[in-house]
Amino acid sequence: MLDHVPASGCDTRPILRERGQREVFCGLTGIVWMHRKIQDAFFLVVGSRTCAHLLQSAAGVMIFAEPRFATAILDERDLAGLADAQEELDRNVARLLERRPDIKLLFLVGSCPSEVIKLDLHRAAQRLDRRFNGVRVLNYSGSGIETTFTQGEDACLAALVPELPSTDSAQLVIVGALAEVVEDQWRRLYAAMGVTNLAFLPARRAGDMPAVGQGTRYLLAQPFLAETARLLDARGARHIPTLFPLGAEGTTAFLRAGAESMGVGAGRFAEATAAAEARARAALEGPRARLAGKRIFFFPDSQLEVPMARFLTRECGMEAVEIGTPYLHRAHLAAEMPLLPAAATLSEGQDVERQLDRCLAARPDLVVCGLGLANPLEAQGITTKWSIELVFTPVQGYDQAADLASLFARPFARRDMLRV
Numbered sequence: 001m002l003d004h005v006p007a008s009g010c011d012t013r014p015i016l017r018e019r020g021q022r023e024v025f026c027g028l029t030g031i032v033w034m035h036r037k038i039q040d041a042f043f044l045v046v047g048s049r050t051c052a053h054l055l056q057s058a059a060g061v062m063i064f065a066e067p068r069f070a071t072a073i074l075d076e077r078d079l080a081g082l083a084d085a086q087e088e089l090d091r092n093v094a095r096l097l098e099r100r101p102d103i104k105l106l107f108l109v110g111s112c113p114s115e116v117i118k119l120d121l122h123r124a125a126q127r128l129d130r131r132f133n134g135v136r137v138l139n140y141s142g143s144g145i146e147t148t149f150t151q152g153e154d155a156c157l158a159a160l161v162p163e164l165p166s167t168d169s170a171q172l173v174i175v176g177a178l179a180e181v182v183e184d185q186w187r188r189l190y191a192a193m194g195v196t197n198l199a200f201l202p203a204r205r206a207g208d209m210p211a212v213g214q215g216t217r218y219l220l221a222q223p224f225l226a227e228t229a230r231l232l233d234a235r236g237a238r239h240i241p242t243l244f245p246l247g248a249e250g251t252t253a254f255l256r257a258g259a260e261s262m263g264v265g266a267g268r269f270a271e272a273t274a275a276a277e278a279r280a281r282a283a284l285e286g287p288r289a290r291l292a293g294k295r296i297f298f299f300p301d302s303q304l305e306v307p308m309a310r311f312l313t314r315e316c317g318m319e320a321v322e323i324g325t326p327y328l329h330r331a332h333l334a335a336e337m338p339l340l341p342a343a344a345t346l347s348e349g350q351d352v353e354r355q356l357d358r359c360l361a362a363r364p365d366l367v368v369c370g371l372g373l374a375n376p377l378e379a380q381g382i383t384t385k386w387s388i389e390l391v392f393t394p395v396q397g398y399d400q401a402a403d404l405a406s407l408f409a410r411p412f413a414r415r416d417m418l419r420v
Contacts, residue, residue: 172190312405
């Protein structure tokens with residue numbers, strides 16, 4: 001079905017909306033990067049052995065590692081209602097906190113099995129929070145029944161927002177899990193502009209989460225944080241719409257929007273960022289030489305597809321055939337949409353069979369998709385890039401722009417080596 005509803009005030013691009021079979025990972029995958037970000041948090045998934053295998057495989061955890069996540073296994077007796085799952089959960093949490101006294105924030109993460117048997121993890125989190133002093137216990141759902149894998153991060157941050165302290169002080173908050181190297185770079189750039197009242201959500205430690213309130217202005221570093229943004233708005237914070245920080249163009253627009261909201265003038269902003277932006281544009285020349293003129297097709301998976309397409313077409317010279325995304329949040333993507341190539345098809349939702357037919361007919365040079373589609377497409381002679389790599393790798397900011405472009409150039413290099 002084609003809709004001609006404008007996505008922003010100046011963009012009347014038709015959008016192909018599809019419903020049908022979906023091919024996506026579940027939100028539990030977000031734990032893999034979230035547990036690295038919040039260094040004294042622990043994620044306890046209440047799920048099946050399949051959930052445990054997914055996390056272990058996605059994280060690549062070795063036998064001697066001490067990760068900050070685990071799975072409380074629901075077995076057949078739990079699923080059949082023959083056992084007291086709540087009582088067993090309490091015992092598991094007690095053993096965990098006795099063994100890991102460094103945990104300050106514990107997330108009980110729901111899964112498809114726990115939701116099917118209607119296990120009330122919200123009440124369990126409240127009960128355990130009262131029981132264990134010094135450990136904040138929260139819950140969210142990582143179920144993949146109706147979500148994509150990046151929404152696990154959104155659900156996690158949304159669970160944090162109601163717990164944040166209140167403040168009316170003027171401040172800038174950057175929302176979304178970022179690599180520490182990116183966070184450090186942005187702190188330096190904003191400090192050079194004179195912006196010191198800067199915070200990140202999530203913070204690296206549970207005790208350092210920012211306060212929010214009427215004086216808070218926030219930037220979304222990720223396009224998939226819809227529920228987190230809604231709850232921040234309800235707390236009185238104000239969203240600053242802009243491009244997402246992918247590539248030199250996106251990063252400059254992103255940082256400028258934050259700087260302007262804090263009263264930084266254009267001259268001071270340019271003085272702080274000009275060298276970093278020039279360095280990023282120069283570094284992009286290498287991967288651009290391999291990517292320019294190549295045709296790319298995005299299957300809907302990570303919700304990063306729209307800003308990724310903008311970066312690859314405008315800064316790397318690629319041609320977008322189709323830009324598929326699971327959900328199209330128009331308010332958050334209002335700055336991105338007018339910059340997409342007019343010839344590209346923009347689709348929302350997923351009907352795998354129809355999208356595969358369009359992809360095979362178009363024969364693009366590169367397809368960005370989930371793991372489940374990559375091997376079948378490679379068997380058809382089509383080069384692919386796993387979309388999950390785009391959230392496991394630091395891609396935001398100036399110094400990561402060339403690394404991001406190289407992620408898309410690498411499959412072509414691999415293909416050429418295999419031909420030899």
